[in-house]
Amino acid sequence: MGLRVWAEGQEFGNACAAAYGADVAKWRTLSGVPTEYSPRGHRPDWYWESDSDRVAKLQLDDVGYGDSWLEVLFGQAQEGMIGCSVHGGRYWEATVDLPKLLLLLPSSNRSVFLEKVVGITPPTLKDAILAGFLPPSLRLAMCVPYDCTGKAIVNRIFPEFEAEKLFGAEVAGLLNDAISADVVVVEELLNWPSLQLDFAIAGLDNCGTTSLHRNLNQHPEIAFSTTSEDFFFTTEVVHRLLPLKSQVQEFNRRMEMAKDKKLQETGIRPHLAGICSPTLFAYGLARMGLALVGEAKVVMSVCDPLGRLERHFMEYRYCHNHNDTLGLEVAKQQLLASPISTREGCFSSASALWEERQTDAMRRLWDATATSQHLGSMMALFFGRLLPMHREFLHEPDRTYSIVAAFLGVRYTYPEKTVFGHFNAVGGHRTDLCKNKSLVRRLQRQLEPEYQASIQFLRHAGSPVPESLSKRLTRCKSADVLEVRCPGRETAC
Incomplete structure (x- = not known):
């Protein structure tokens, strides 16, 4: 029985958030696969330390677009999509516009954000981006219950569950009024077939x-x-x-x-x-x-x-x-x-x-x-x-x-x-x-x-x-x- 049926009489966003929150550990485990290509050098050290077999497979392939590296990335993406589907979910990509998000914050909250998340206090937001301390956007792959809509993800799931995970509890508490469809854009993903x-x-x-x-x-x-x-x-x-x-x-x-x-x-x-x-x-x-x-x-x-x-x-x-x-x-x-x-x-x-x-x-x-x-x-x-x-x-x-x-x-x-x-x-x-x-x-x-x-x-x-x-x-x-x-x-x- 779909979420739209058993949630009859409730606000749909509330039902989606309830379904996600009821088993948030499962949905997060199924989330986070790469959805766009990134060179090998952009992966953090912990990524390689967590899988010695992957390192052994790629140690002879030093080219960023090498087939072995692409096989790993595409393989992870396909496994994530299939795993999400098997558990009754759909895969979405959320893109957070960080400059726009910060501009919607009061200046005092903005300083807290930069200090807690970036670890610096640059004179201006522009300075932080130009200096490379802050990326222009943040991409997040999310597996959510099948009947959740993009609107429900932006309005409920992201601010209530993912903002704290990404930015920490103190900063997340400052963002509730700033998160909107203009700041967090979500698009559903499909598989190549x-x-x-x-x-x-x-x-x-x-x-x-x-x-x-x-x-x-x-x-x-x-x-x-x-x-x-x-x-x-x-x-x-x-x-x-x-x-x-x-x-x-x-x-x-x-x-x-x-x-x-x-x-x-x-x-x-x-x-x-x-x-x-x-x-x-x-x-x-x-x-x-x-x-x-x-x-x-x-x-x-x-x-x-x-x-x-x-x-x-x-x-x-x-x-x-x-x-x-x-x-x-x-x-x-x-x-x-x-x-x-x-x-x-x-x-x-x-x-x-x-x-x-x-x-x-x-x-x-x-x-x-x-x-x-x-x-x-x-x-x-x-x-x-x-x-x-x-x-x-x-x-x-x-x-x-x-x-x-x-x-x-x-x-x-x-x-x-x-x-x-x-x-x-x-x-x-x-x-x-x-x-x-x-x-x-x-x-x-x-x-x-x-x-x-x-x-x-x-x-x-x-x-x-x-x-x-x-x-x-x-x-x-x-x-x-x-x-x-x-x-x-x-x-x-």
């Missing part, structure tokens, strides 16, 4: 992902969240270990709208909905969140590492001043150069890929195109529900897209006379790289770990390895004759 997502094109960027997206979108049984890239996992929830209910609802609403739109266009309602997020593979947090979305499948394409490196160089670091007719601004208009390509300067020759590789700007370019450290993680996370392929096979569209459709679980029922185009493709001499054979050989030797990683990635999943990859053949072989250019997502070659 709540997202209505069947599959994702998760990379690699500039390896045919646009063509995969646009051509798969022609299938009447498949809908995509948007005709452009979807940044949900890489920006909106990228630091979250548990998504907010509001984020889940908005994502699912977009998916339903995409299906409705496809129904209006084709007369068939799709039963699969996906996203295209070409850089998702490179974000440890994003790929971990996606891996927890039920049975969501992943399609990925790899390509020649040298060609991909040159493409990134062309877009972000090349000056495009090799003749009088094509300057950088013209290249931007033609979508050959990114609008942000001049932010850190540009280089007049691809030789900078080697000669300037130790500079900060060029090192970031190399890091952005590195895949070897990510492909293994993707295979481990999505083994059995990952379809890798080489971009070269997109040139056999009938065969390739029938394989992809079968993998996703739809019938191969593209409309008659469907044309499978190539998108975001730039042929010919994109830079002066292919005119410098010694530079090509030098860069290929440097990229050998990338070649090995791509081959292993394909073989591990039983996907064919094309001769061009195994023999390290580059696009330079056809640069003199293949002048096809259709940069961008809208025009097909």
Whole structure:
């Protein structure tokens, strides 16, 4: 029997507080899991001392975004959510705006707060925040009885139970009149399987992902969240270990709208909905969140590492001043150069890929195109529900897209006379790289770990390895004759 039933005749907030207070130790034990990512270094010493097994597991993983650390954080979050549900509760995240809270206090109470909580008496609240003594907000994960509402949490549970726990009894007594919905904002949390997502094109960027997206979108049984890239996992929830209910609802609403739109266009309602997020593979947090979305499948394409490196160089670091007719601004208009390509300067020759590789700007370019450290993680996370392929096979569209459709679980029922185009493709001499054979050989030797990683990635999943990859053949072989250019997502070659 729910709280709303047995509490009939009482003020609902009182009933919620009574249910929480009747077993406060249980609810607090189920609370407190991390809901957002924090680097390892931000954890206090007692956290590590309390679990020697966790320390042993992570001692070789010193990278803040390392998979082992992310596994611990995501694991704790999932366990907390499940444990709360098993005990008849729901998980909420409360965010306390400390500056706003203090401003609502009388000045005398404010001084007591800073002295008791922070241990200092700075001249002003602003000074305390700027000096790093006081964080701008305080986040608290709470498991509460299932029928409690956000309003009841703010008005009753937080001031009566959690304020004293957080700030101490003396300070908590000063806050009763200051705590309000403006100061303490609560949002319900959900688990990753709540997202209505069947599959994702998760990379690699500039390896045919646009063509995969646009051509798969022609299938009447498949809908995509948007005709452009979807940044949900890489920006909106990228630091979250548990998504907010509001984020889940908005994502699912977009998916339903995409299906409705496809129904209006084709007369068939799709039963699969996906996203295209070409850089998702490179974000440890994003790929971990996606891996927890039920049975969501992943399609990925790899390509020649040298060609991909040159493409990134062309877009972000090349000056495009090799003749009088094509300057950088013209290249931007033609979508050959990114609008942000001049932010850190540009280089007049691809030789900078080697000669300037130790500079900060060029090192970031190399890091952005590195895949070897990510492909293994993707295979481990999505083994059995990952379809890798080489971009070269997109040139056999009938065969390739029938394989992809079968993998996703739809019938191969593209409309008659469907044309499978190539998108975001730039042929010919994109830079002066292919005119410098010694530079090509030098860069290929440097990229050998990338070649090995791509081959292993394909073989591990039983996907064919094309001769061009195994023999390290580059696009330079056809640069003199293949002048096809259709940069961008809208025009097909």
